[in-house]
Amino acid sequence: MATSRAQTAAQATIQPMSLGEFDLIAKYFVRPAGQGPRRAVVGNGDDCAVLAPAAGMQLAVSTDALVEGRHFLSTVDPARLGHKALAVNLSDLAACGARPLGFTLALTLPRVDEAWLAGFARGLLDLADEHDCELVGGDTTAGPLAIGVTVLGEVPVGGVLLRSGARPGDELWVSGHPGEARLALEAFRGTLHPSLPAEAFDATRLAMECPQPRVALGLGLRGLATAAIDVSDGLLGDLGHILRRSGVSADVFADALPLSRWLAARPRHEQLDCILAGGDDYELVFTAPPERHAEVLALGAQLGLVLSRIGSVGHRDGSAPRLRLWEGAAPLANRWVSFDHFRQPSPSTPAPNPGEAP
Ligand code: ADP
Ligand code: MG
Numbered sequence: 001m002a003t004s005r006a007q008t009a010a011q012a013t014i015q016p017m018s019l020g021e022f023d024l025i026a027k028y029f030v031r032p033a034g035q036g037p038r039r040a041v042v043g044n045g046d047d048c049a050v051l052a053p054a055a056g057m058q059l060a061v062s063t064d065a066l067v068e069g070r071h072f073l074s075t076v077d078p079a080r081l082g083h084k085a086l087a088v089n090l091s092d093l094a095a096c097g098a099r100p101l102g103f104t105l106a107l108t109l110p111r112v113d114e115a116w117l118a119g120f121a122r123g124l125l126d127l128a129d130e131h132d133c134e135l136v137g138g139d140t141t142a143g144p145l146a147i148g149v150t151v152l153g154e155v156p157v158g159g160v161l162l163r164s165g166a167r168p169g170d171e172l173w174v175s176g177h178p179g180e181a182r183l184a185l186e187a188f189r190g191t192l193h194p195s196l197p198a199e200a201f202d203a204t205r206l207a208m209e210c211p212q213p214r215v216a217l218g219l220g221l222r223g224l225a226t227a228a229i230d231v232s233d234g235l236l237g238d239l240g241h242i243l244r245r246s247g248v249s250a251d252v253f254a255d256a257l258p259l260s261r262w263l264a265a266r267p268r269h270e271q272l273d274c275i276l277a278g279g280d281d282y283e284l285v286f287t288a289p290p291e292r293h294a295e296v297l298a299l300g301a302q303l304g305l306v307l308s309r310i311g312s313v314g315h316r317d318g319s320a321p322r323l324r325l326w327e328g329a330a331p332l333a334n335r336w337v338s339f340d341h342f343r344q345p346s347p348s349t350p351a352p353n354p355g356e357a358p
Pocket of ligand 2: 138139140
């Protein structure tokens, strides 16, 4: 019987795979008995995974895809890529105050490269184990390298942190040291003058390739923060989502922005570009009432994580700007735009696409 064109095309894409699809899944993504978290009622290997949310809990679900050439370079260490693919999803759970339960993995591979797969699976599953988050299923196909993760978490009924809860009078906070990932990206692109010393490059590259999702912070902010978001597209842009959803304005004080050791050594314009519009940070921006100030600081101390109060939330009257930036007592013009996959940057845009391959 004549082979259909679709079949021929399918065979052509499947052929480069030496190890078969199911062998590959069994070898790298199904955990041997007794290894890794075991939370699913039915886990990896059946048609569906089955999870049982605990009484009084709601499921929080989020998906993020990473595409070669768009979100990472082909030369990236596969273990770091595996880590990042899950980290960016755990970061969304963190922003909602959700505790990780499990995740699925949609993997599109150009070929079976076992050294690559072993590294990727190690980076992915090490982070999964760290957060007690079980790989419960997925899909594996041949094609241009792309990684899709859907993560599932749980949050008490009514306890989810949303973008819409900020209230006038709240304080505005950010975790950690945003801006490092962008500094590394610009070092890769060769745009930095003076260039980055080797030690700074290694440290900031780690921040870019191996972000630490702020899961514990998100859990600690339940019942404390009024709104939260994770910073993936740039601090100002992501803060803008909170302000729009909450119908409020904000004042951000540039001199209160936390400077990492590496950013502290850079020119001021570069510090601001990286912190305010860098992207790929996976820190949390959140709002909390001023009377909870000490509790926020205590949470940061308990987690060993710097939490910086960077501004205030205000009423928004009519056409007044949503966001006002200050450098000391002087207003600072907002020349930063946040990253958008489908918007062409204008020639005057100082911020090319964060996380994107040069
Ligand atoms: P189906 O065709 O029924 O959708 P598949 O043949 O695609 O199932 O997958 C077989 C089993 O392997 C399923 O349990 C699926 O969840 C799991 N699986 C497939 N790919 C992956 C992956 N990349 N990581 C983890 N589990 C996977
Ligand atoms: Mg399938």
